[in-house]
Amino acid sequence: MGNLYLGLLHFPMRNRRGEIVATSTTSMDVHDIARSARTYGVARYFVVTPLPSQQAIAWRIRGFWTEAERIAEASRRGEAMEYVVVSEDLEETLAWIEAAEGSRPLLVATSARPTAKAPILFAELRRRLRTDMGPVYILFGTGWGMADELIDACDAILPPVMKDSDFNHLSVRAAAAIVLDRLAGDRYE
Amino acid sequence: MGNLYLGLLHFPMRNRRGEIVATSTTSMDVHDIARSARTYGVARYFVVTPLPSQQAIAWRIRGFWTEAERIAEASRRGEAMEYVVVSEDLEETLAWIEAAEGSRPLLVATSARPTAKAPILFAELRRRLRTDMGPVYILFGTGWGMADELIDACDAILPPVMKDSDFNHLSVRAAAAIVLDRLAGDRYE
DSSP: OOOEEEEEEOSSEEOTTSOEEOOOOOHHHHHHHHHHHHHTTOSEEEEEOSOHHHHHHHHHHHHHHHSHHHHTSSOOHHHHHTTEEEESSHHHHHHHHHHHHSSOOEEEEOOSSOOSSOOOOHHHHHHHHHTTOSOEEEEEOOTTOBOHHHHHTSSEEOOOTTTTSSOOOOOHHHHHHHHHHHHHSOOOO | OOOEEEEEEOSSEEOTTSOEEOOOOOHHHHHHHHHHHHHTTOSEEEEEOSOHHHHHHHHHHHHHHHSHHHHTSSOOHHHHHTTEEEESSHHHHHHHHHHHHSSOOEEEEOOSSOOSSOOOOHHHHHHHHHTTOSOEEEEEOOTTOBOHHHHHHSSEEOOOTTTTOSOOOOOHHHHHHHHHHHHHSOOOO
């Protein structure tokens, strides 16, 4: 499979009033998405925030589980947390992937709302990963979603997970798990 | 679609040493799974715990979002929380469903580990829901998973979500989201 990367972005996001803000890092976002990422064979999970204080929080959450004392316990959570990389901005993570892979990844946005950008089908991106056409980097937003300029800067966007539901307010933890399952999950059922 | 119900059970669960315990209710489990359940059209999401103090916590989390003041805010989270029912034990939830549906639901366990019980395929349960063969009630465990007696008491069990992965430690929030997507998600992609 082509290498799959995930990024959880905290800037530039919209708040409930549509203003552009940097959102807070939450422990549960780091943990849950790290465990899902590891289960589905994701190469790295980037937690991206421009705020040094928030970066420190994310590193601390990671470190709590990856340090020797915690590994000694029965939990395997540390194994998932080792795949977490805390970064300052999107460019830094793109440079990280390019250095590791030798090529720039296909940069794919996600959104709970339909956008002006024509979406790539889950099945198409799944095929691309199976046929090893280079790295794919999926971005997830926080707060009330990614700023339009960020979505515009991506190579592609996935459709909303349940676009015909009358309620489409999944947590980012749930959305990331579902997207991973659609792109890289078992399909023999 | 046949009506789908979810239950998050806190007893009888295993802890990391394999002992049978009642686990704690967590705010994030109530919230995330309520939002996923509402997105996928689940009829009710039962949070089941025998401990009165834990039931009170779960009701309080629900009430925070469903009370008038919170509904007045822009968030639609209260709409998801209205589908949460806090219950004392599995029997109480089965009686609730039977009263609402006029028949006992197919009771389906989930587990991250392969079990002695032969699993029902995701595709088969999905077909059953599509062809409206009566209510289906999916149970999720907490802690280190459901006690064997509980699994034995169910009519069926789903296979582990990613049984061939070398790491299979999804959060229950992620597992519930993925199971819902496999059973009730869009498949036109």
